[in-house]
Amino acid sequence: MNPAKICIVFHSGYGHTLRMAQAVAEGADAELLPIDADGNQPEGCWERLAAADAIIFGSPTYMGGPSWQFKKFADASSKVWFTQGWKDKLFAGFTNSATMNGDKLSTLHYFFTLAMQHSGLWVGTGMMPSNTKAAQRNDLNYVGSFSGAMAQSPSDASPAEMLPGDLETARQFGARVAQAARRLKSA
Numbered sequence: 043m044n045p046a047k048i049c050i051v052f053h054s055g056y057g058h059t060l061r062m063a064q065a066v067a068e069g070a071d072a073e074l075l076p077i078d079a080d081g082n083q084p085e086g087c088w089e090r091l092a093a094a095d096a097i098i099f100g101s102p103t104y105m106g107g108p109s110w111q112f113k114k115f116a117d118a119s120s121k122v123w124f125t126q127g128w129k130d131k132l133f134a135g136f137t138n139s140a141t142m143n144g145d146k147l148s149t150l151h152y153f154f155t156l157a158m159q160h161s162g163l164w165v166g167t168g169m170m171p172s173n174t175k176a177a178q179r180n181d182l183n184y185v186g187s188f189s190g191a192m193a194q195s196p197s198d199a200s201p202a203e204m205l206p207g208d209l210e211t212a213r214q215f216g217a218r219v220a221q222a223a224r225r226l227k228s229a
């Protein structure tokens with residue numbers, strides 16, 4: 043059993059980031075807290091986040107940043123910020139977009155800044171990129187991110203067509219956050 047509580051708070055417009063969130067959750071043994079199309083959180087979300095040892099943020103990259111629905115959640119978290127209620131929790135983030143680059147790093151940087159405003163501790167992928175001549179698209183961390191997990195889904199691909207390598211990268215990223223949370227909890 044995982045003694046650390048991990049929550050994934052994320053938005054997905056069309057289901058791709060949802061699949062990624064499910065892969066991260068599988069690796070982290072985490073609870074999914076989906077933000078809906080109106081930018082609202084599920085019942086009990088704030089209580090669950092308050093009790094979490096680690097919070098993982100997720101959003102598609104839309105126009106070079108997180109979706110407005112995620113930003114609505116982030117702005118609402120200012121209430122927690124006033125009391126620094128999430129201080130010293132672990133934070134991490136993931137994103138998915140259509141283009142290989144697509145400015146995904148801007149989304150991860152936004153998540154990082156949000157985590158820092160909450161005085162958290164950031165966990166990256168800790169995964170070497172697959173970037174040799176022999177590299178294959180389904181290798182682990184083919185998209186090549188240290189800051190957080192990235193996936194790329196072609197604009198005409200359904201969520202069911204998301205690449206297994208990106209989903210496995212997301213799963214292993216989740217496992218790393220869980221391992222870090224366990225270590226911190228037992229320290």
Ligand SMILES: Cc1cc2nc3c(=O)[nH]c(=O)nc-3n(C[C@H](O)[C@H](O)[C@H](O)COP(=O)(O)O)c2cc1C
Pocket residue numbers: 053054055056057058059060102103104105106107138139140141142143144145195197
């Ligand atoms: C409003 C909007 C803006 C987008 N902006 C970007 C972008 O900046 N970079 C990119 O690579 N893809 C962009 N895309 C493509 C999405 O990131 C991609 O379709 C992604 O898989 C959607 O994830 P979702 O199914 O979880 O909503 C955009 C899509 C939409 C609808």
